[in-house]
Amino acid sequence: MKKSEDPSKAIVEVELTNLPCGQARESLERFRDGDLPPPEATAVQAHLSVCPACAARLSDAATLGALLRLRAEAIGEGLPGGFSDAILAALPGRPRPFGWFFAGRRRNLILGAVALAAVAAAVALPLVGGRMRRSAAVRLRAAEDEAHLRGAAIRRPEAKPVVFENDLGQTVVWVAPDAPSPRQQGDKR
Amino acid sequence: MSGVDADRALVERVQDGDRDAFRVLVERYQKRVYALARSVLKDSEEAADVTQEAFIKAFRSLASFKGEAGFYTWIYRITNNLCIDFLRRHGGSETVPYDDALPDTPAGEAPAAVLSTRLGTNPQRSVLRRELADKLEDALGQLPEKHRVILILREVDGLSYEELAETLEIPKGTVMSRLFHARAKMQAILADYLAGDAPEAAVNEEE
Numbered sequence: 001m002k003k004s005e006d007p008s009k010a011i012v013e014v015e016l017t018n019l020p021c022g023q024a025r026e027s028l029e030r031f032r033d034g035d036l037p038p039p040e041a042t043a044v045q046a047h048l049s050v051c052p053a054c055a056a057r058l059s060d061a062a063t064l065g066a067l068l069r070l071r072a073e074a075i076g077e078g079l080p081g082g083f084s085d086a087i088l089a090a091l092p093g094r095p096r097p098f099g100w101f102f103a104g105r106r107r108n109l110i111l112g113a114v115a116l117a118a119v120a121a122a123v124a125l126p127l128v129g130g131r132m133r134r135s136a137a138v139r140l141r142a143a144e145d146e147a148h149l150r151g152a153a154i155r156r157p158e159a160k161p162v163v164f165e166n167d168l169g170q171t172v173v174w175v176a177p178d179a180p181s182p183r184q185q186g187d188k189r
Numbered sequence: 190m191s192g193v194d195a196d197r198a199l200v201e202r203v204q205d206g207d208r209d210a211f212r213v214l215v216e217r218y219q220k221r222v223y224a225l226a227r228s229v230l231k232d233s234e235e236a237a238d239v240t241q242e243a244f245i246k247a248f249r250s251l252a253s254f255k256g257e258a259g260f261y262t263w264i265y266r267i268t269n270n271l272c273i274d275f276l277r278r279h280g281g282s283e284t285v286p287y288d289d290a291l292p293d294t295p296a297g298e299a300p301a302a303v304l305s306t307r308l309g310t311n312p313q314r315s316v317l318r319r320e321l322a323d324k325l326e327d328a329l330g331q332l333p334e335k336h337r338v339i340l341i342l343r344e345v346d347g348l349s350y351e352e353l354a355e356t357l358e359i360p361k362g363t364v365m366s367r368l369f370h371a372r373a374k375m376q377a378i379l380a381d382y383l384a385g386d387a388p389e390a391a392v393n394e395e396e
Contacts, residue, residue, distance in 0.1 A: 027371050035342070035350050056302030060376050063312060065344040067379075070317045071325055072345040075227050076220025080237065083223075084215045087244045088208065126325040 303380035338369035
């Protein structure tokens, strides 16, 4: 590398050593594909300017590329009409009302929220249920005590509260208010 | 917006459940995907089937598509893998075996400048007459499947060396080697044809 003889021109002349054809040809593909670093690309460019044979090979590569593109274009045009419709029709899943809302990332968000709610419920319900069960047991004892204390024991010492579980899983304490006394039963006879 | 960015925006819309956005992607790439499949598989219907399967597979997997690579490199990779699977299933494998690890044998030195002199460096559609088109198919058919694919992805789809390495899952050095030998062989076959066998096969449109 040497500086220009005219110091007022800040030009640096690059002395290029002409590449051997073999070396240039190894780099031609990468040169054409724009994959060579600038110094090597400059060297190949310089070689091409003085070597018609390598320049012709580069031109041949360009011709080959163009032929392949023409071929692909012709093939692509041979695709049956409505091909994209056939692909869309074969896709899994079908559009549904508000499908956009339930699909993709929104669906994932909703599913995430539902999953979170389910976990929260799984944790909370046993606690609430336990409280409910404890509450029913307390109520049962209170009812028994009350039933006993409210004269029922005096009037009908054999009467006991009826305890059962309803369809909602709640414990129900039912105290028959007007069960006939043995004496009344005896009166009927 | 660049093509890659536009594709990414479409992919996000599809991930949000917008099937019309997927239609845009299909219509943008179906011809290229089909041309790639048709370059590996000789039968048009088989290529069409693989093309359809590739898009359906892409749609199914789109939820997990991170967008780190371009949609096109992704759909090309799916297509290439489906073609290879198809060949294996149907016992076709490669018509010409090729092993990257083996030393390369010279494909035959093509006489320089025959292609570009006869056809120009930017040939038009009219040069692709029946005879030349058949010869092009014949030349491609003589290449190993790996060479056909890399040549199409580079020359037709314009993938960079890095994208080729990613799409084909091979080192960049192998990309360069395969491309070099694929081009050399194609040029040699076509140059032989143009130089001697069929002097009237093509006309230089630029002359």
